[in-house]
Amino acid sequence: MTQETAAERLERVGAAAYRIRHHALTMGEVQGQGYVGQALGAADMLAAVYSDQLRYRAEDPEWEGRDRFLLSTGHYAIGHYAALAEAGVVPVEELETYGSDDSRLPMSGMSTYTPGMEISGGSLGHGLTIAVGMALGLRHQGSEARVYNFLSDGELDEGSTWEAAMGAHHHQLGNLTAMVDINALQADGKTDTVLRTEPVTEKWEAFGWYTQRVDGNDVGALLAAFDNAAAQAAAVGRPSVILCDTKVGRGVPLLEDREKAHFMRIEEHEWQLCREQLTAGYEGKAAR
Amino acid sequence: MSATTAVKGTAPKLKTSAMIASFADPGQKTAPAPFGHALVKAAQENDKIVGLTADLGKYTDMHIFAKAFPERFFQMGMAEQLLFGAAAGLAETGLVPFASTYSVFAARRAYDFLCLDSAEPNLNVNIVGGLPGLTTGYGPSHQATEDMAIFRGMPNLTIVDPCDSVDIEQAVPQLAASEGPTYLRLLRGNVPTVLDEYGYTFELGKAKVLRGGNDVVFVSSGLMTMRALQAAKALAAHNVDVAVVHAPTIKPFDAATVLAELNTDRLAVTLENHSVVGGLFETVASAVVTAGLGKRVVPVALPDEFLDAGALPTLHERYGLSVQRIVAKVLAELG
Numbered sequence: 001m002t003q004e005t006a007a008e009r010l011e012r013v014g015a016a017a018y019r020i021r022h023h024a025l026t027m028g029e030v031q032g033q034g035y036v037g038q039a040l041g042a043a044d045m046l047a048a049v050y051s052d053q054l055r056y057r058a059e060d061p062e063w064e065g066r067d068r069f070l071l072s073t074g075h076y077a078i079g080h081y082a083a084l085a086e087a088g089v090v091p092v093e094e095l096e097t098y099g100s101d102d103s104r105l106p107m108s109g110m111s112t113y114t115p116g117m118e119i120s121g122g123s124l125g126h127g128l129t130i131a132v133g134m135a136l137g138l139r140h141q142g143s144e145a146r147v148y149n150f151l152s153d154g155e156l157d158e159g160s161t162w163e164a165a166m167g168a169h170h171h172q173l174g175n176l177t178a179m180v181d182i183n184a185l186q187a188d189g190k191t192d193t194v195l196r197t198e199p200v201t202e203k204w205e206a207f208g209w210y211t212q213r214v215d216g217n218d219v220g221a222l223l224a225a226f227d228n229a230a231a232q233a234a235a236v237g238r239p240s241v242i243l244c245d246t247k248v249g250r251g252v253p254l255l256e257d258r259e260k261a262h263f264m265r266i267e268e269h270e271w272q273l274c275r276e277q278l279t280a281g282y283e284g285k286a287a288r
Numbered sequence: 289m290s291a292t293t294a295v296k297g298t299a300p301k302l303k304t305s306a307m308i309a310s311f312a313d314p315g316q317k318t319a320p321a322p323f324g325h326a327l328v329k330a331a332q333e334n335d336k337i338v339g340l341t342a343d344l345g346k347y348t349d350m351h352i353f354a355k356a357f358p359e360r361f362f363q364m365g366m367a368e369q370l371l372f373g374a375a376a377g378l379a380e381t382g383l384v385p386f387a388s389t390y391s392v393f394a395a396r397r398a399y400d401f402l403c404l405d406s407a408e409p410n411l412n413v414n415i416v417g418g419l420p421g422l423t424t425g426y427g428p429s430h431q432a433t434e435d436m437a438i439f440r441g442m443p444n445l446t447i448v449d450p451c452d453s454v455d456i457e458q459a460v461p462q463l464a465a466s467e468g469p470t471y472l473r474l475l476r477g478n479v480p481t482v483l484d485e486y487g488y489t490f491e492l493g494k495a496k497v498l499r500g501g502n503d504v505v506f507v508s509s510g511l512m513t514m515r516a517l518q519a520a521k522a523l524a525a526h527n528v529d530v531a532v533v534h535a536p537t538i539k540p541f542d543a544a545t546v547l548a549e550l551n552t553d554r555l556a557v558t559l560e561n562h563s564v565v566g567g568l569f570e571t572v573a574s575a576v577v578t579a580g581l582g583k584r585v586v587p588v589a590l591p592d593e594f595l596d597a598g599a600l601p602t603l604h605e606r607y608g609l610s611v612q613r614i615v616a617k618v619l620a621e622l623g
Contacts (some may be wrong), residue, residue: 068380092310111409118380123404127372133377136362140338141381160401163367167374170365171319 009052013219016086016284019048019250023082023273027098027105029271032106034099037248037255037264039079041183041217042150045244046083048222049148049179058088061115065145068134070119072127072151073181079107080117080150081132089116125158126180127151132167135176135239146234149178154186156197162207165239172237177229178209181216182245185260200243209233209241215245216244293518302599304425309510309600311423318478319453323416324352326460327386331357336384337464338365348388348418349476368398375413376405384412384464391400391417391432391473395439406469407444412583413469420449420473421510421561422590422607427597433590437566438536439471446492447538449568451513451561454483455536458490466492473510482514483534495542497549503530505549506619507560509535509568512585512588512609516559518612540566542576550576550583555621557586561609564589586621588614 004012008284024039047096048190050070057063071080081098084090090105097103108122119130134232138145168176182200184191191197205213210233214221222244248264249255252274255264266274312318331337331353339353343366349386356363362378364371368389375387394402394417406413417435424430439447446466450456463470486498498513499520508516513534518552520530533549550556551574560568569587576583590607604610608617 043571080390108382118406119376123400124370126373126401126405128374129401130377130380132370133374133378135377137338137378137381137383140360143381160369160373163365163370164373167364167367169371171362185503 008221009223013047013051013223014285016051017105017219019083019086019280020047020079023085023092023095024078025252025271025274025278027078027081028266029098030096032268033263035075035078035263035264036258038076038181038183039082040252040255041246041250042076042158042181042246043080043082043218044219044222044252045150045179045181046079047086048219048226050083050087052223053148053226055145056089056116060148061089066272067144067146067148068118070127070131070147070149071109071117072119072121072149072155073124074108074110074120074122074150076150077105077107079157080109081105081114084114084116087116090114105214110286124152124155124255125160127155128164128168130160131176131178132164132171132173132274135168136171137173139173144254145175147176149176149177151178151180153180153182153184153191153197156200157195165167165204165207165209168239173239174234174237176239178239178241179241180241182243183248185248204241204243209240210238211241213243213245216246251281253281258267297305302602304468304597309423309425309598311604312478312480317481319481320478321349321352321476322453322456323460323472323474323476323481324349325503326457328355328356330461330464331360333461334384334464336382337382338362338378338385340371340375340378340385342366342368342389342393344418347476348416348474350388352414361525368393369401372398372401372413372415373405376401376409376411379406379411379413384414386414386416386464388416388418388474389559390430391420392430393434394471395432395435399438402469403432403442403488407442410444410468412467414463415469415471417471418474418476422595422603422609423475423511423561423600425598425600425603428594431595433595434566435473436568437561440539440571442564443470445539448492448536449473449510449537449538450475450490451510451534452587453479454481454488455490459492459536460489462492476509478511480514482517488534490536493537493540493542495533495535495537495545498532498534498544502554503528503622504530504555504557505552506530506532506557507535507546507549507568507572509538509591510511510561513560515611515614516611518611519618522611522615523618526615528618535568538571541571541575543579546572547579547581550585551581555586555618556583557588557618559588559614562589563592565592568587586617588617
């Protein structure tokens with residue numbers, strides 16, 4: 001097998017991001033509303049981690065040697081299910097059951113419902129604390145598996161996130177990577193009006209983490225950040241954080257320009273338009 | 289009244305002294321750090337057992353384990369949310385964590401992390417809470433008078449309120465072996481050894497009749513079983529014959545054993561080192577009502593108040609947990 005070129009890698013992950021966005025729109029249409037904006041914003045992060053970083057077995061989601069991906073922001077489940085479908089863990093056809101009675105894909109992600117969902121997120125500020133325990137437990141048992149925790153900038157309000165940040169540094173958890181989606185939006189409005197979390201980069205650096213801040217909608221920048229983290233931090237037992245500035249609704253101009261809301265309302269006739277805009281944007285980009 | 293006469297007429301005031309005062313009676317048989325030693329023993333047989341604490345290793349007897357198995361002990365710092373989130377993470381990788389702190393911090397401060405990270409996925413996380421009920425004179429910041437009330441509503445959680453060193457030594461391996469999360473109301477330091485005289489063995493989920501009696505039946509848990517046994521002996525001198533049922537597992541509760549004892553004409557009394565709200569008394573009361581027994585039950589429990597600071601013997605007397613107060617209450621009930 002020939003080595004994948006950088007361009008091919010970029011194209012592969014970009015295509016995955018497109019499909020993840022497409023899946024998210026399909027699920028959003030089932031409910032008529034929801035956290036579609038966040039899923040679109042985080043799709044590049046999810047694509048980078050699922051199609052480039054994670055070691056897993058789609059047919060055996062509980063394989064002991066797997067890397068763990070922890071979704072701390074339970075309401076981003078729509079994006080995570082899309083990524084799990086892309087990864088082959090959840091059948092694409094099942095996405096239509098999203099948020100419906102008896103579905104394995106509830107609105108807020110829970111480990112007891114969905115294959116490949118490692119934790120029950122949703123009560124924000126939990127993910128990184130669990131990730132610390134998992135990373136300790138895996139290392140203690142001689143596992144090479146890594147732990148990735150996806151969290152949002154809103155979760156930086158929670159004190160537990162910083163307890164965990166200290167703990168990960170103290171225990172030298174080089175097998176732990178945090179990915180923070182900085183979409184600058186939380187339930188009550190813009191992050192800087194709700195509770196100012198900046199300067200975020202300096203905070204993580206002060207907590208001892210190998211810290212990188214990138215455009216979270218730039219697949220190339222995300223992949224480079226993962227490569228840097230592997231080269232610079234993991235080997236010396238330093239936890240890594242990739243701070244990802246993202247745009248809510250990314251990839252669908254209609255939603256990118258809409259007034260930003262935590263829970264986005266999309267009219268019935270708009271879904272098809274959203275998909276068309278997404279595809280046009282992706283194909284236009286691919287053609288360039 | 290002058291200061292001189294006040295001093296002459298009053299016994300010397302007891303001091304609060306250490307945060308964790310022993311409740312053992314002078315000269316009573318005790319065992320040192322039974323939890324720590326039991327955990328070491330269990331860990332020798334089960335290499336999945338790990339220990340962690342939030343800067344209270346020395347005060348929860350976890351230091352014994354840390355010394356025996358330094359590579360299996362994780363210090364999480366004074367960060368209880370991290371302590372229990374990380375305990376869940378360790379359990380997710382197949383390990384069997386015992387995580388210790390004071391009961392107040394586990395129940396009040398880290399509830400959400402226990403509830404969602406361990407109880408909802410039903411992980412084998414074992415919470416070890418020091419200073420349950422009224423076992424410190426430091427006041428409400430450290431007195432977990434409502435820990436069982438807080439925890440009883442948590443689905444999947446097993447709650448154990450041990451009486452003595454025998455209970456603790458026998459409970460630890462059973463907690464490690466049982467599926468799902470558990471909460472142990474820790475007694476630490478030199479813990480009284482009481483139940484060895486009653487041919488007793490701890491069985492998770494079971495209540496045990498420690499002695500029979502024709503006039504009164506005590507249903508007790510925790511250190512109040514020790515007081516119940518002492519009160520039963522004292523009441524014998526008043527020709528009152530008292531049975532004692534020890535119910536160390538508060539949840540799931542052994543209603544069958546307890547109701548069989550309560551379904552008689554004897555005076556029924558519950559005894560617990562916990563608020564009268566939401567603990568053993570209400571557990572028994574709900575079992576009684578659910579079974580349709582029209583039975584009156586008298587609680588010996590802490591009042592629904594924030595308690596005073598002070599010396600433990602003073603406080604146990606003040607709030608009705610002393611043998612003397614139990615005897616007086618029973619005699620008053622019997623008229």
